[in-house]
Amino acid sequence: MTQTIPTSKFLDGNSIDQLGYGVWQVKDDEAEIAVGKALKAGYRHIDTAKIYGNEAGVGRAVAASGIAREDLFITTKVWNADQGYEKTIAAAEASLERLGLDYVDLYLIHWLQPKRGTYVDTWKALIQLQKDGKAKSIGVCNFTVEALEELYTETGVRPVINQVETHPYFPQTQLRAYEAEHGILHESWSPLGQGGDLLKDPVLEAIATKHDASVAQVVIAWHLALGNVVIPKSVTDARIVENFESLNVTLDAEDIEAIATLDRGPEGRIAADPATADFE
Numbered sequence: 001m002t003q004t005i006p007t008s009k010f011l012d013g014n015s016i017d018q019l020g021y022g023v024w025q026v027k028d029d030e031a032e033i034a035v036g037k038a039l040k041a042g043y044r045h046i047d048t049a050k051i052y053g054n055e056a057g058v059g060r061a062v063a064a065s066g067i068a069r070e071d072l073f074i075t076t077k078v079w080n081a082d083q084g085y086e087k088t089i090a091a092a093e094a095s096l097e098r099l100g101l102d103y104v105d106l107y108l109i110h111w112l113q114p115k116r117g118t119y120v121d122t123w124k125a126l127i128q129l130q131k132d133g134k135a136k137s138i139g140v141c142n143f144t145v146e147a148l149e150e151l152y153t154e155t156g157v158r159p160v161i162n163q164v165e166t167h168p169y170f171p172q173t174q175l176r177a178y179e180a181e182h183g184i185l186h187e188s189w190s191p192l193g194q195g196g197d198l199l200k201d202p203v204l205e206a207i208a209t210k211h212d213a214s215v216a217q218v219v220i221a222w223h224l225a226l227g228n229v230v231i232p233k234s235v236t237d238a239r240i241v242e243n244f245e246s247l248n249v250t251l252d253a254e255d256i257e258a259i260a261t262l263d264r265g266p267e268g269r270i271a272a273d274p275a276t277a278d279f280e
Contacts, residue, residue, distance in 0.1 A: 003247040005044070010160035011183045012130075014137045016106065017073055018224055019247060020045030021240070022189065022231035023054050031057030032064075034235045039065045041244045047163075049110055050078035050095055059100035074101065077110040077141060078126075081280050083118040088125035092134055102197060107135035108163060111142045112274045119147065120154045127157050139163070141189070142274035145178045152182075163187035166228060167198060168219060168259050170268035176226070187229040187239045192219050194270050203258055213249045221244035222259050 007015045021038040023031045023046070026039075031054035035046055039061065048058045055076060063073060076099065082091035092107060107129060109122050116214045126138040139161035140148070162179055166172045166188035176186045192198060199215045208215045216232070220243060223230035232243045251259075272279075 005042070005247060006224065008227065010136040010137050010185065011158055012137055012160055014105070014160070016081075016137075016161070016185070016229055017043075017045035018227075018229050019043070019220070019244070020047050020073070020075070020229065020231040022233040023058060024046045024049070024052055024189070024233055026052070026054055026057075026233065026235055028054040028057040030054075030235055031133060032060045034240070035061035036064065037237055037240050038244075039067060039255045041241050043244060044071060045073040045075070045231075047075040048099075049079070049108075050082070050091060051077070051079045051110065054114055055095055055098035056100075061142040063100055065141075069101075074099065075106040075108065076104050078122065080111050080113050080116075083109070083113060083116065083122045085125045089129065092125075092129050096134065097205050103123040103136060105136045106161070108161075109140045109143075111141075111277055112144065112147050112280075113278055114147065114275065115278045119143075120151065123151050123155060123157075123159075127155060141278070143192050144275050145175060147210040148178070148182075148184065158182060159184060159269045161185040161229065163185050163189055163229075164274070165190050165269065165271050166223070167191055167193045167268075168201070168204070168222060169198060169264045170270070171191060171226075171260070171263050173263065176228075180227075186227070187231065188223050189231060190270060191223050191228075191230045191232055194215055201262065203262060206257065207251070207255050210255075211249055211251075213246075214242060216243060217246040217249050218251070218255075221251050222256070225251050225256060254263050
């Protein structure tokens, strides 16, 4: 029997399901179908973004689900081209319209974009959106320790969460330690890596055999064991259910120690480095 989804508490007192469903690289019409399947499987936390181009599809799935709004947790994000105070306020309103919602549970800055120097003003806009009830909680994606510190220094408000690339080959150990010290939750995107290499790792395969689980389930269980919020994506029925059933996999200390040996340091990073990334 599937366990209850564990939750983590934000600095602002709100809570988030540790296991959610992500829709990156899912087309709008496919997102409507996939999110509907995810909700039927038991997910209540859905993660989208303006740049994904599927907020409307997510909104249609939510509307058709029959699930009470207060029982759902919807995240979206302000895209790089919309950074800046006024543009962010407008972008949030547009996202809400596409989603068909009065508020989102979590609104995030999608990338740091350090060369542009607009992230502090963007963060001030998110603070206002929270005050106005348009976002229950606010956070960031792809932020460095230095930028997280700057947001707090400039505004006195810390993000409740930082969503960044995290997987066994790139576990973000130092960043997670800083976040834990300051009460910021850590959320993992690309939690299963990319390209399938991670899912063929012999260390993970051995642990999967030990637990009569899939490698993907072991990796998701690892994220949960570390206290990460994790948002695996799949559009196939079986894998949507399989990922959700990771809640039934409990790793022991020996498993966690074995997975820790897979850390490749900076070489394990797959995507752009937030400290230097600059793109529209």
